[in-house]
Amino acid sequence: MSRSVSPIFDDAPQVGNTGGKKLDPLNLFLQFFALLVCLGIPALVTALAPVSWVRFERHGERVTAHARTCLYFVIPFKTATIDPVVGVGRDFKGGSTRTERRNGRNEKVTSEDQGFLVIKGENQEFAVPVTPFNLDSVLERSNAFLKDPKATELSMFVVANWKFSVFCGGLAMLLPLILLGCTVYALGQKVFGGPGRGKRA
Secondary structure, eight states: OOOOOOOOOTTTTHHHHHOOOOOOHHHHHHHHHHHEEEEEEEHHHHHHHHHHHHHEEETTTTTEEEEEEEEEETTTEEEEEEEEEEEEEEEEEEOOEEEEEEETTEEEEEEEOOEEEEEEESSSSSEEOOOOOHHHHHHHHHHHHHHHOOOEEEEEEEEIIIIIIIIHHHHHHHHHHHHHHHHHHHHHHHHOTTTTTTTOO
């Protein structure tokens, strides 16, 4: 009488076929490069032509100033607290002209003018980049606050250069937003809508 014996490991999973994906060095490099571009370009643009937040506060007869110069419009990379404030002033640097050779021709290139609101303390001072177009009005508002004993607070948002700080900086800020959107979408696909989700083996 013969017996049929079933193999013990018929239902065991196949060894070596885990379905895992190998890491692709080229793909990793491209992802790192995309991350560098999406974060580096906005950081460079907003550092060269930053925006700043300035706040004056009055406590009795004492005035304190807080200034923040920011990357990405909101991340401070230069901060200062002037206590007490003894005065404000202005500084102006005219753009320089140099000759560069382009397309076989010599062309004159002029850099942008630069303006600064200088907040002065007893032993220190801090220069806030302000576009020359708005420098006089910013200085006037600051002086008016210092001279008015009834004024308790003055907050100002100032830019170093409207064209580069706001327009170019705003366009550059689209890159990290696109990167964030792609990351959220990819995570959502893995968690909620991966290929083959819901199919039985």
